[in-house]
Every structure is written in structure tokens, then in C-alpha cells.
Amino acid sequence: MLKLAWRNIWRNKGRSMITIAAVMFCVIFAVVLRSFQVGVWEHMVDDIVANNFGYLQVHQKGFWGEQSLDLSMDEGALPVAQWQEVDGVRSVVRRLESFSLVSTGQSNRGSLVLGIEPEFELPGLQLIDQIVSGSVFEPGSDQVVVSEGLADFLKVGVGDSLLFLSQGYRGASAYGQFMVSGIAKISNPELNKQLVLMPLQTAQWMYNGMGLLTTAVIDLEPGTDYKEVKEALQPMMGEDLELLEWEELFPELIQTIEADMAGGQIFITILYFIISFVLLGTVIMMVSEREREFGILVSIGMRKTKLAFVTVLENLMLTLGGAIVGMALVKPVQFYFKDNPIDLSGQMKEAIEQFDFEPKLYTTTSFIINLNHGAIVFFIGILVSSYAVWKIMKLEPVKSMRS
Amino acid sequence: MSTPVIEIKNLEKVYEGAVPVHAVNGINLTITEGEFTALKGPSGCGKTTLLNLLGGLDKPTSGSIEIGGVDITTLSENELIDFRLRNIGFVFQAYNLIPVLSAQENVSFIMLLQDRPKEEREARAQQLLEAVGLKGKEGQRPGQLSGGQQQRVAVARALASKPQFVLADEPTANLDSTSTANLLDIMEKLNKEEGMTFVFATHDDRVIKKARRIISIEDGKVLSDE
Numbered sequence: 001m002l003k004l005a006w007r008n009i010w011r012n013k014g015r016s017m018i019t020i021a022a023v024m025f026c027v028i029f030a031v032v033l034r035s036f037q038v039g040v041w042e043h044m045v046d047d048i049v050a051n052n053f054g055y056l057q058v059h060q061k062g063f064w065g066e067q068s069l070d071l072s073m074d075e076g077a078l079p080v081a082q083w084q085e086v087d088g089v090r091s092v093v094r095r096l097e098s099f100s101l102v103s104t105g106q107s108n109r110g111s112l113v114l115g116i117e118p119e120f121e122l123p124g125l126q127l128i129d130q131i132v133s134g135s136v137f138e139p140g141s142d143q144v145v146v147s148e149g150l151a152d153f154l155k156v157g158v159g160d161s162l163l164f165l166s167q168g169y170r171g172a173s174a175y176g177q178f179m180v181s182g183i184a185k186i187s188n189p190e191l192n193k194q195l196v197l198m199p200l201q202t203a204q205w206m207y208n209g210m211g212l213l214t215t216a217v218i219d220l221e222p223g224t225d226y227k228e229v230k231e232a233l234q235p236m237m238g239e240d241l242e243l244l245e246w247e248e249l250f251p252e253l254i255q256t257i258e259a260d261m262a263g264g265q266i267f268i269t270i271l272y273f274i275i276s277f278v279l280l281g282t283v284i285m286m287v288s289e290r291e292r293e294f295g296i297l298v299s300i301g302m303r304k305t306k307l308a309f310v311t312v313l314e315n316l317m318l319t320l321g322g323a324i325v326g327m328a329l330v331k332p333v334q335f336y337f338k339d340n341p342i343d344l345s346g347q348m349k350e351a352i353e354q355f356d357f358e359p360k361l362y363t364t365t366s367f368i369i370n371l372n373h374g375a376i377v378f379f380i381g382i383l384v385s386s387y388a389v390w391k392i393m394k395l396e397p398v399k400s401m402r403s
Numbered sequence: 404m405s406t407p408v409i410e411i412k413n414l415e416k417v418y419e420g421a422v423p424v425h426a427v428n429g430i431n432l433t434i435t436e437g438e439f440t441a442l443k444g445p446s447g448c449g450k451t452t453l454l455n456l457l458g459g460l461d462k463p464t465s466g467s468i469e470i471g472g473v474d475i476t477t478l479s480e481n482e483l484i485d486f487r488l489r490n491i492g493f494v495f496q497a498y499n500l501i502p503v504l505s506a507q508e509n510v511s512f513i514m515l516l517q518d519r520p521k522e523e524r525e526a527r528a529q530q531l532l533e534a535v536g537l538k539g540k541e542g543q544r545p546g547q548l549s550g551g552q553q554q555r556v557a558v559a560r561a562l563a564s565k566p567q568f569v570l571a572d573e574p575t576a577n578l579d580s581t582s583t584a585n586l587l588d589i590m591e592k593l594n595k596e597e598g599m600t601f602v603f604a605t606h607d608d609r610v611i612k613k614a615r616r617i618i619s620i621e622d623g624k625v626l627s628d629e
Contacts, residue, residue, distance in 0.1 A: 004501070004503065004504070004512075007503035007504070008503055010503075011502070011503055292499075293499075293501065293502075296495065296499040297501070298484060299458070299460055299487065299493055300487065300488070300493055300513055300516075300560070301484055301485070301487045301488025301489070301513060301516055301517075301564070302484070302488075302516055303481060303484050303485075303516075304480075304484070306516070397460045398455050398460050398461050401495070401499075
């Protein structure tokens with residue numbers, strides 16, 4: 001039966017090649033489109049989550065929702081050593097984060113202030129690679145590092161002073177004047193517009209929160225499943241602490257990803273509709289051309305189910321052939337653009353930056369995307385084959401042989 | 404007395420329409436083992452319809468067809484397909500071979516449907532192709548064979564399943580005189596040597612001359628049976 005199906009495919013070489021090519025291009029186009037979409041998000045999530053915020057964060061219960069310093073944690077009371085014993089936990093990063101009005105006297109902007117210890121930070125905030133001018137502040141110094149976008153807005157440079165005005169722990173006034181020791185380019189455009197980094201102790205002092213932390217980031221070993229770590233850590237949180245994973249920290253990011261994915265899905269669905277009709281056309285032609293032969297085969301004793309099986313097999317060979325070639329050909333493209341993202345420029349760059357997205361198009365190399373689209377085409381192949389099955393099952397040998 | 408292979412009783416086939424057409428109109432016939440029978444008559448007389456009914460390809464309006472004691476008019480669609488596979492060989496006017504299979508594969512195919520072992524399929528296909536004078540042409544596809552050769556492959560295919568009888572619908576209609584003579588000689592030889600029962604629907608005098616029993620049909624009725 002396999003041999004019969006295979007030979008039937010090559011009966012009309014031209015048509016079979018066109019069908020295979022149509023499926024192949026459909027898979028290539030769908031996979032490329034999806035790879036860019038997923039790749040951009042993957043990169044962004046990796047940047048925001050892995051480099052800056054971490055996959056897991058511990059706060060005083062309610063802090064993340066209210067963003068109030070009054071919901072800070074006493075760092076001496078945290079069982080950090082116990083957390084670090086959990087498999088997959090590399091370190092616990094201490095932070096104090098709040099907001100402040102930052103002013104030069106000429107202009108001002110509401111900013112996110114992060115009190116950190118760069119040497120223990122996640123890669124995106126270690127500041128060695130991010131500093132574009134000046135240097136990293138000394139621990140405990142009255143110096144800050146300003147993100148490039150904020151520095152441009154405030155028109156400040158290294159050596160300038162910034163005034164901070166905010167509300168500290170338990171309603172205390174929080175203010176200070178700090179010198180800009182360096183300007184850092186933060187890869188996330190949203191953070192790059194509003195972030196000020198200062199030594200942890202300086203932030204604790206300014207916010208009247210000595211010994212307090214708002215955030216403990218659980219830094220994970222590479223390749224660790226954060227959900228497993230969360231499960232292991234959860235019993236250690238007690239009643240006062242909350243352990244949040246990144247999806248809970250950034251629900252709006254998840255929603256944006258889902259909305260964008262849904263938009264892309266519409267394009268891909270249209271594409272699949274087109275390819276479904278191409279395949280259906282092939283099946284209709286094939287059934288029409290071979291109706292007489294089908295009648296003969298049933299006449300000489302071939303069960304309709306067997307005949308239907310052969311035609312489904314033919315169709316699946318065509319669609320799978322196209323899908324496999326497409327999946328293979330698109331792989332190098334995925335790898336290339338993963339390491340060499342398309343750098344957007346001009347109006348498109350500005351438009352994308354308005355949405356706080358990095359104006360670079362990365363791809364993902366995840367083979368799951370290729371497999372998914374291969375599977376969709378396979379399913380379409382089965383679906384359109386049902387036309388042939390339906391025609392065969394209602395075939396009348398005498399009428400078919402007269403056709 | 405020979406064993407009856409086919410027994411037809413009060414067979415009728417009416418095609419409904421604005422004016423109903425009685426393609427087969429109350430035929431009673433018995434065909435016994437080893438016959439070489441021709442159903443003759445003008446075009447539209449009902450011989451092909453009768454052949455289709457005998458082959459279980461079409462359902463009669465009324466009456467019965469018993470083949471080897473089984474009334475095929477009562478069988479379900481799948482039972483009929485299986486019955487045809489094991490009991491009836493077909494030779495069609497237009498050869499109707501599978502174009503993507505070689506001569507040998509066309510003959511073997513029917514045995515594949517019968518789930519016979521590969522060795523048996525290959526041996527019998529070769530034997531049958533040799534019997535119809537196509538030794539050396541086993542690997543050729545229908546498109547590479549002449550009309551006469553294709554029809555001989557069709558005869559070999561019809562015999563491959565070891566049927567009770569072979570139904571041949573205008574088997575020589577597309578053949579030249581030499582090919583017709585060859586084909587008829589082969590079928591006559593198979594009939595005489597192997598006792599295979601052949602029933603032809605034809606209006607070809609060359610076939611009718613070879614037949615040992617000639618049934619004339621007109622307006623769906625048996626006009627004469629000689």
C-alpha cells in the first residue's frame with residue numbers, strides 16, 4: 001500500500017512538486033514569522049527577567065501590589081542561608097526599591113530608584129558592561145548611576161548633582177543630593193528612561209530604612225526550573241513573606257505577549273487557510289482524475305477503507321514532505337537571526353521604542369515552533385484528505401467506472 | 404451433470420426516471436462450471452447491466468443471484484467487495500490496469516488484497532503472465548504495453564485470485580484482430596485446461612464464434628439460449 005501511495009504521488013510530478021513547494025513555503029513563512037515573534041519576546045523576557053528582575057522575588061506580603069516602603073523586610077530576619085541551600089539557588093540578591101522625584105534644578109522626572117550591591121547583582125545590573133561613561137559608584141558613597149535615557153532627559157553628565165525628593169519608610173521625608181558617577185545603558189527601554197541606581201546602604205539611609213530591604217531576588221543556577229525552586233522555597237516563606245514568580249510580577253508583560261501572539265496568530269491562520277485550499281485543490285483534482293480507477297479497484301475487491309487509507313497516505317506524504325523540508329530549511333535562518341538580530345531604524349525604530357520594546361528583531365531557535373507548524377500542516381493534510389475519504393466512501397463502482 | 408456456478412432467478416433491474424427503463428427484465432439463467440458463454444445483443448440491450456449484476460457491482464431491483472450457493476443480492480457492501488475479491492474475476496473493455504504498477508504488480512495486487520504470502524504472489528503472477536504470453540514483460544508498466552498486451556495482463560489479473568468464474572465486458576472491443584485472436588486463444592486454453600468459467604458480454608462476432616454457449620439478449624430479456 002505504501003508503494004502504491006508513493007508511486008501515485010509521482011504520477012503527476014508537476015502537481016506534486018507544486019503542492020510540496022506550497023506546503024514548504026507555508027511552513028517556512030509561518031515558522032519565520034513565529035520565530036521572530038517568539039524570539040523578540042524571549043529576548044525581552046530574558047532581558048527583563050533573567051538580567052534585571054529575576055525569575056523569583058521575595059517581598060513582605062503585599063509589597064508588590066502596593067509598592068510601599070512600609071511593607072519592607074528586616075534583612076536580619078530573613079532566612080537567606082536556608083534559601084541558599086535549596087537546589088538551583090545560586091544567591092540571594094538584596095535590593096531596596098522605591099520611587100523618587102529626581103531633579104537637576106532645571107528639569108525633573110519621577111524615577112525608579114534601586115538600591116543595589118552591583119557585585120552581587122544579576123547580570124543586567126552589575127553595571128560593568130552597562131556603563132557608557134563614568135564609573136560605578138563605591139559602596140556606601142553619595143554617588144549614583146543614572147540610566148542613559150534619564151540622563152538625556154535631565155541633561156546631566158558624570159560629575160553633575162541630582163536632587164532626590166520622596167517619601168521614606170513610615171512617612172519620613174526622603175531626600176538627598178547625590179553626584180552622578182556614571183551613565184549606564186540599560187537594555188530594557190522602559191528602565192533606561194527612568195532608572196537611578198545607588199548603593200544599597202545609601203538608599204536605605206535616604207529612605208530612612210536602615211537594615212530594610214524591599215526585595216530579595218532569588219538568583220538561579222543556569223538551566224534551573226524556577227517553578228521547582230519556587231515549590232521548594234514556598235514552605236520557608238512563613239506568613240509574612242510573598243514569593244512571586246516573574247509571571248506574577250509582570251502580568252501586563254504576559255498580557256502584552258499574549259495579545260501580540262494572538263495578532264500573529266491571525267496572520268498565520270490566514271496563511272493556513274490559503275494552504276488548506278491549495279491542498280484541497282490538489283485532493284479534488286486527484287479524486288476527480290482517478291474516480292474511474294477508484295471504481296475499478298473497488299470492483300476487483302479492494303475495500304473502500306483500504307483505498308481511502310492509500311489516498312490519505314498519499315496526501316500525508318505530500319504534506320509531510322513539504323513540512324519536513326520547510327522545517328529543515330528554516331532552521332539556519334532561525335540560528336542566524338538569533339545571533340544577528342535585525343536592527344530596526346528610522347520610523348519603525350521610533351514606533352517600537354514608544355512601546356518600550358528594544359528595536360531589534362531576534363529569532364528563537366526553539367524547535368518546538370517548527371514541530372508545532374509541521375504538526376498543524378500534518379493536521380491540515382488529514383483534514384483535506386477527508387474530502388477524498390468522503391468521495392471514496394460514497395463511491396458507486398459502476399458509476400465511477402463510467403466516469 | 405456440471406455444478407451450477409451462477410443461478411439467476413427472476414432478475415430485474417429498473418432505472419428510475421421520468422420514464423423507467425427495464426434494463427434487465429425478468430431473466431432466469433443457470434451457468435455451470437467450465438462454461439465459455441457469450442451474452443450477445445445490440446448496444447443498450449442490457450448485457451452490461453446483467454454482467455454488473457452478476458459481478459455484484461450493482462444491486463438488482465428484484466430477483467436473486469446465487470453464486471456457489473450464496474445469494475449475493477443479500478450481502479452488505481463490504482461482504483460483496485470481499486465476495487468479489489475471492490470469487491469473481493473481471494476483465495474490462497478498457498483494460499483498467501493500475502498505471503503506476505508493473506504488469507507483475509498488477510497481477511499480484513489482487514493477491515495482496517487477499518493477504519497471500521509474497522512468495523506465492525510472485526510465483527503465481529509469473530506463472531499467469533507466462534500463461535498469457537507475457538514472459539519477459541513482467542516489469543513493464545501498462546503505458547509501456549500495447550492494448551492487446553494490457554488486456555492479457557487484465558486476464559492474468561482476473562485469474563490471479565483463483566475465482567469461481569471470470570466476467571468479461573467487451574474484452575476485445577479495443578483490440579485489433581491479431582490481439583483479439585491471441586486473447587481468445589488464451590482464454591479458451593484457460594477454459595479448457597483449467598476449467599475456468601468465462602462469461603462475456605460482447606457483440607464481437609470473433610468472440611461469439613469461439614463461445615460454446617450463446618445467450619442473446621434484447622430489451623433486457625433472454626431472446627435465445629443456444
